[in-house]
Amino acid sequence: MADGLDAGLCAGFLESLPISGAAISVFSGLAPETMVCASDAVSARIDELQYDLGEGPRWEALQTRRPVLLPDVRNGSHAAWPVFAKSLLELDVSALFVFPLALGALDVGVAELYSSVSGPLSPAEHSKALQLADVVTWHLLRQLLTLPTGDGTDPPPDGSPLSRREIHQATGMVLAQAGTSARDALLLMRAHAFAHGRTVREVARDVVSRSVDFTPGGG
Numbered sequence: 001m002a003d004g005l006d007a008g009l010c011a012g013f014l015e016s017l018p019i020s021g022a023a024i025s026v027f028s029g030l031a032p033e034t035m036v037c038a039s040d041a042v043s044a045r046i047d048e049l050q051y052d053l054g055e056g057p058r059w060e061a062l063q064t065r066r067p068v069l070l071p072d073v074r075n076g077s078h079a080a081w082p083v084f085a086k087s088l089l090e091l092d093v094s095a096l097f098v099f100p101l102a103l104g105a106l107d108v109g110v111a112e113l114y115s116s117v118s119g120p121l122s123p124a125e126h127s128k129a130l131q132l133a134d135v136v137t138w139h140l141l142r143q144l145l146t147l148p149t150g151d152g153t154d155p156p157p158d159g160s161p162l163s164r165r166e167i168h169q170a171t172g173m174v175l176a177q178a179g180t181s182a183r184d185a186l187l188l189m190r191a192h193a194f195a196h197g198r199t200v201r202e203v204a205r206d207v208v209s210r211s212v213d214f215t216p217g218g219g
Contacts, residue, residue, distance in 0.1 A: 009136050010037040013113055016128055019097070020116045023047040026109040026140060027062060034164060036109070036140065042091050046112055049088070051164075052200040054190050055081040058110045061098040065107070067130075070096040071120035083194075094118040099129055101137040108137050108144070170204035177215040188214055 010022040021043035024036040033051070038044035050056030057068035060080065073096045078085035088096075095115040101108040111133055121129060167189075174185035186200075192212070193203045206212035 008037070009139065010039045010043070012132050012135070013111065013129070014039055016132060017113065017121070017125055018115065019113045020092075021114050023112045024101070024109060024136060024140075025051075025058070025112075026144070027107060042093065043112065043114065045091060046088070046093065046096070046114055048199060048201070049084055050081075052190060052193055053081075053084050053087070054187065056084040057081065057096060057098045058112055061100045061110050062107060065100050065102050067100070067126075068096075068098040069120065069126075072118045074118070092116045095120075097121060097129065099133040101133055101140065103137050103141060106141070108140050111136060164201070166208050167200055167204040170207035173207050174214045177213060185214075 009024055013019060013022040021039045023038040023043040023046060025047055026034050026036055035044070035047055038047060047058070050058045057070060061068045072094065073085070073088060074094055076085075093114045093116065095118050097113040097115075099111045099113070101110060111129075113129070167186075170189065171182055171185045174180075174188055175182050178185060178188060180188070189200050189203045189207070192198075192214075193200045196203075203212060207214070
């Protein structure tokens with residue numbers, strides 16, 4: 001998780017809602033995109049898949065600033081994110097609920113909740129999820145605003161499943177190699193990862209170790 005951010009935030013959703021797992025990620029410009037917490041390996045994988053593929057309900061929630069509720073995620077075409085939907089079938093996930101973490105004009109991040117049992121949240125549960133999202137948003141914003149200035153957010157220890165330090169470092173390297181924007185540099189790594197059946201984190205490690213080079217004509 002990002003230094004200074006509370007990994008226990010996921011626990012509040014698990015304690016109050018009939019879900020199997022939760023993950024929270026920060027997207028605020030105050031810090032690099034970072035997974036704050038994941039309650040289990042499945043939650044972490046749901047978050048990582050969407051980050052790697054650049055598609056999925058978390059991106060819709062961020063764009064629309066509205067919850068994306070999928071009570072029966074295993075059925076339906078999910079035309080907006082077909083690759084993510086197919087990958088999700090490999091996990092024990094039957095329902096997925098994504099809540100944007102936003103305050104005013106500021107987009108802070110997303111809370112991704114999943115259940116291994118299909119079915120919608122009741123009105124009371126949906127209301128509770130919104131309340132928890134508000135609490136988490138305020139908490140994260142306070143933490144982000146008090147992070148040390150300079151290098152922004154200190155990364156998790158090397159090897160942590162929540163760390164994306166290498167991805168941010170590799171994005172900068174690919175940006176220089178390909179002469180492109182940071183956004184397109186990340187797209188290049190995502191495309192390479194998808195084409196080779198790997199994660200973006202694995203590709204980033206190869207970029208940092210210089211075993212993969214995106215210089216035109218490079219290896």
